[in-house]
Amino acid sequence: MSLFKARDWWSTTVGNKEEFDQGCLCVANVDNSSSGQDKIIVGSYMGFLRIYNPHPIKPGEALQTEDLLLEVQLCEPILQVEVGKFVSGTELLHLAVLHCKKLCVYAVSGTLGNIEHGNQYQLKLMYEHNLQRTACNMTYGPFGGIKGRDLICIQSVDGMLMLFEQESYSFGRFLPGFLLPGPLTYSSRTDSFITISSCRQVESYKYQVLAFATDAAKKETEQQKLGSGKRLLVDWVLNIGEQALDICVISFNMTVSSVFVLGERNFFCLKDNGQIRFMKKLDCSPSCFLPYCSVSDGTINTLIGNHNSMLHVYQDVTLKWATQLPHVPVAVRVGNLQDLKGVIVTLNDNGYLQCSYLGTDPSLFQAPKVEARDINYEEYDAEMNKLQRIIKEATKTKDILPVSKKSEDLVLAVEFLSDLNSVSQANDSEVRAEVVPSVTIKITLESRLTALKTKLSLHVQPPLALTHDKFILDLESSVSKTVTFSAFLMGNCPPSDLDSNALASYSTPTGIPKFAQCKFRLPLRLVCLPALPSKTASQRLTIDTNKPPVSLVTLFPDFADQTDEDQLNALGFQLLAGSRVTLLASKTSQRYRIQSDQLEDIWLITKELTLRLEEHFRKQDCKDFMCTFSGPIPLQEYFEIIDHHFELRLNAAKYEQLLSERAIQFRAIERRLLARFKDKTPAPLQHLDTLLEGTYRQVIALADAAKENQANMFQVFTKLKSATQLVILLISLWQKLNADQVAILEATFLPLTQDTQELGWEESVDASVSHLLKTCLSKSSKEHALTLASQLSIPRDTNRLKKHITLLYDRLAKGGRMSLSTDVDAQQNVILPGGCATIPESDQEERPASEDSTTVFTNHRHLHKQKTKPVSLGIPACDQEFEPDVKKHCRSLKEVRGERILMREEQPCSECQKMKKKKKKK
Numbered sequence: 076m077s078l079f080k081a082r083d084w085w086s087t088t089v090g091n092k093e094e095f096d097q098g099c100l101c102v103a104n105v106d107n108s109s110s111g112q113d114k115i116i117v118g119s120y121m122g123f124l125r126i127y128n129p130h131p132i133k134p135g136e137a138l139q140t141e142d143l144l145l146e147v148q149l150c151e152p153i154l155q156v157e158v159g160k161f162v163s164g165t166e167l168l169h170l171a172v173l174h175c176k177k178l179c180v181y182a183v184s185g186t187l188g189n190i191e192h193g194n195q196y197q198l199k200l201m202y203e204h205n206l207q208r209t210a211c212n213m214t215y216g217p218f219g220g221i222k223g224r225d226l227i228c229i230q231s232v233d234g235m236l237m238l239f240e241q242e243s244y245s246f247g248r249f250l251p252g253f254l255l256p257g258p259l260t261y262s263s264r265t266d267s268f269i270t271i272s273s274c275r276q277v278e279s280y281k282y283q284v285l286a287f288a289t290d291a292a293k294k295e296t297e298q299q300k301l302g303s304g305k306r307l308l309v310d311w312v313l314n315i316g317e318q319a320l321d322i323c324v325i326s327f328n329m330t331v332s333s334v335f336v337l338g339e340r341n342f343f344c345l346k347d348n349g350q351i352r353f354m355k356k357l358d359c360s361p362s363c364f365l366p367y368c369s370v371s372d373g374t375i376n377t378l379i380g381n382h383n384s385m386l387h388v389y390q391d392v393t394l395k396w397a398t399q400l401p402h403v404p405v406a407v408r409v410g411n412l413q414d415l416k417g418v419i420v421t422l423n424d425n426g427y428l429q430c431s432y433l434g435t436d437p438s439l440f441q442a443p444k445v446e447a448r449d450i451n452y453e454e455y456d457a458e459m460n461k462l463q464r465i466i467k468e469a470t471k472t473k474d475i476l477p478v479s480k481k482s483e484d485l486v487l488a489v490e491f492l493s494d495l496n497s498v499s500q501a502n503d504s505e506v507r508a509e510v511v512p513s514v515t516i517k518i519t520l521e522s523r524l525t526a527l528k529t530k531l532s533l534h535v536q537p538p539l540a541l542t543h544d545k546f547i548l549d550l551e552s553s554v555s556k557t558v559t560f561s562a563f564l565m566g567n568c569p570p571s572d573l574d575s576n577a578l579a580s581y582s583t584p585t586g587i588p589k590f591a592q593c594k595f596r597l598p599l600r601l602v603c604l605p606a607l608p609s610k611t612a613s614q615r616l617t618i619d620t621n622k623p624p625v626s627l628v629t630l631f632p633d634f635a636d637q638t639d640e641d642q643l644n645a646l647g648f649q650l651l652a653g654s655r656v657t658l659l660a661s662k663t664s665q666r667y668r669i670q671s672d673q674l675e676d677i678w679l680i681t682k683e684l685t686l687r688l689e690e691h692f693r694k695q696d697c698k699d700f701m702c703t704f705s706g707p708i709p710l711q712e713y714f715e716i717i718d719h720h721f722e723l724r725l726n727a728a729k730y731e732q733l734l735s736e737r738a739i740q741f742r743a744i745e746r747r748l749l750a751r752f753k754d755k756t757p758a759p760l761q762h763l764d765t766l767l768e769g770t771y772r773q774v775i776a777l778a779d780a781a782k783e784n785q786a787n788m789f790q791v792f793t794k795l796k797s798a799t800q801l802v803i804l805l806i807s808l809w810q811k812l813n814a815d816q817v818a819i820l821e822a823t824f825l826p827l828t829q830d831t832q833e834l835g836w837e838e839s840v841d842a843s844v845s846h847l848l849k850t851c852l853s854k855s856s857k858e859h860a861l862t863l864a865s866q867l868s869i870p871r872d873t874n875r876l877k878k879h880i881t882l883l884y885d886r887l888a889k890g891g892r893m894s895l896s897t898d899v900d901a902q903q904n905v906i907l908p909g910g911c912a913t914i915p916e917s918d919q920e921e922r923p924a925s926e927d928s929t930t931v932f933t934n935h936r937h938l939h940k941q942k943t944k945p946v947s948l949g950i951p952a953c954d955q956e957f958e959p960d961v962k963k964h965c966r967s968l969k970e971v972r973g974e975r976i977l978m979r980e981e982q983p984c985s986e987c988q989k990m991k992k993k994k995k996k997k
Contacts, residue, residue, distance in 0.1 A: 081386065081398045081431040084418060085129040087142070089426035093119040095405060097321060097363055098155030098173075098212060100422045102410035105158050106144075106183045106196065107167050113410035114144065115420055117428060118153030118172060126183065126196065129412055129430055145183065145196040151175055159215045159225035162201050163241045166223055169201060173213050178204040178229060178239065202242045208235055214268070216261035218282050228268060230259045236268065236285065248285045250278075251307055258322040264332045265347050267310055271319040277336060279310040279349065311349035317341065325366045325375055333375060337364045342379065344391070355392045359383045365407045380404040380421065388433070402427045485527065485550075485579055487593035488519040492559070494633065495600055500542055500561035506651050513563035514601055518577055518593070520548060521555040529581045531558065536572050537829075538652070538793055539597065540565035564602055566789070569653045569676060571796035573597040598633070599648075599683050605634045606649035608657040612670035614712065616677060618684065618808070619703045620665045622692060627660050630687045648680055656680045674712040675794040678801040685804070704808035708884060713798050714877050720795050720830075721837055721873050723788040728832065728869070730781035737777060741770045792830045799824045810887055819893045823847060837876055838867040844879045852883065852891045 089095070101116040105126065115127040126145040151174035161169045161180045170181045182199045208231035218226040218238065226245070229237045234253025238245040250270070257271035266282045288307045317338040326332040333352060334345040342364060344352040359381035369376040369390055377389045382403050388396040404421040412418045418430050492515040501511035520529060531546040543560040550556060564570070573596050580590045627646045628635040635646060648656040653676040659668040667684060671677050685702055692700040744767045751758055803824060807817045823843040830836050870876070887893075 100406035103158035501563035522550040538566035606647035608647040
């Protein structure tokens, strides 16, 4: 039992499966009884109106029947209930009920009963108003300084204020610049209406200004077109910077009043003129509030309920009391019930109504005495050592949460029903193909312990799409449920990865949120089709292995024809939204070549080749299988993709600037035309209409161009991610990096899942690469001490980024190793594999960015000053033995296809002999 828990004085559940909101609760002496005791009026969205007169009950007792005075089902949902002097000729209190299309005013009266059933209460309709517009909320008060009666103001959903002078309709006015309705209240001291607009501004309108403005019923069409804000002027405006939940006006006395506004994170106290008296930042998300006068002079108390089921009592900005409620309140009121003043009445959205008071009833629980026993220090030492070992093992993983493959309560299993669907399930695909393939996936969920309400979310890479990506399931204990969906290629570009993820989130019976995760890889046939191998290609990569070559029919049975012997060493793949990729296997050597016209299209086939090779040799129980890459790294083509992506980003910024300029010009012309049209004396337009039409066409053309550029940027960013993952794979195979080092590279070059103008790929990767160069890959402690810029912004060009990437590869080639450790000396004293010595720093890092951007590094093993003979490679049927582009060359460097290839022979060639003779003559 909590000491600061709200003490339940009376409570009940209103209705069955009904919904309630902040306007559905009112506390007042609605039957005008002589005792002056308040009654509780509750209206629901189901149309039920109930009036309660609560009596204190003992804990555990049921609700007394005489507490419910009246229960009536009305024709429409009840939006708000209020009690005031709404009937002319009398100052008695009456009940106003607001429906969507109707306002009804009732008189509540009671008749003394002569039998055991008690008193009888009835509801009498005094008058009603049929509304032409859908109502949202209402407020009431002595509008215009009238005495002895209350007038009603209703705000419609489309921004019209409808004022009713009791039985008659007075007038209606449209609020200027209206978008969505907000809370509404009336200040009797300033005779003004105060509301919160969708622009997050508190606005005040004088009643006299509303009364003398143009009638909305006569000039409705003109006001909607030209805007009524020119005639209906606002008294004052205050921007609070957040949406408001409720607004209320409280008066200290006849000379001082305050306007209280409850926001999403703050509540504000304003003066009559809109100046802020004070504000308070709330720690929790509020749900309702109620300001009321304090016993201290010059202060106001405020009750604020939040979504943590807490009720806070503030005196101005000071928290005076906090109490725990059994529910999240949506409405709170204070009333006098059964001679008990200050009873707090709260209502939640499900209809739980509670009357409580604040108190500190002590708990009678006493902790039992602990039995005295002798201390066994040996057991304590053993337990302490065990706990220390557990702590050390947990700190080694560097994970905040423990990683487990299977959840204790929920199990996920993924199964592909077939290779491809006979009837494609692709909807609205942008791929230019006759038939876009799709595959059906089945996920089985099984709860092991108790019944769970589970939300299943599915995620695939952006060019891919799913027919359904979210499911809500009610799982029973030990009963499995299955969901089926289809995956297909939506965008007109190859995906950067086929890995997908299924995440099931749920809460245990104790309220602890948990999740179960399952990863799966979509089939390659989803994004490419079998094709004939191509002999010519501009991009080529060779993967070396340490095991005998495997037939491509064995590795890719879903793409190869079992009867075609030519496909043993050559296989073709046609990407649905890309180029053709050819895979070649050497007959004599342990090499595989992947070639295509586009660098980024090689990624998926290369990744699939390495995965299937590892799986093939794993089934043969071969543990020492390894793939390697001997270079060169295709930096030049990679930099071209980076430049293309950066150019599209610059175009997007230009389009945004031009759109802003044309929009300003368009609004200026509109203001000029509006002034001409509203002028009583007609004046020539002076070709303003032609200028307006031309500007409009420019805006539309720029918007279409920006949209097309955004689509192109998405496709190029996907290609950039594919090329980046390919380069990371080649580096890991080239330098034989472990899993942790590969993870560092992936985090460095793939920091963003999507590209935006505020934070782009270039500046993020530049900062990450610079951090690696200044820490674990630094040449000295001076570089380690340097600090990076704290703010990321789009660069002027990509020269700096390309230079840093080139330096990163150069230092990796010279034996650098990446690590999360910040010890520079430990990184510099790395022992290279194979007994190789560290290569001294060259002038490569001192070259300008334009030269570094075209440099392509090879494996550091090629840089040894040893004479080697060319290695003869196996000859596939369609590639003439993988012969190199340069068959004979000397010890010097020669540019071939933009790449620097270092080849050596025993004797210099004739060209080099001629060059030596020319140098001697000079």
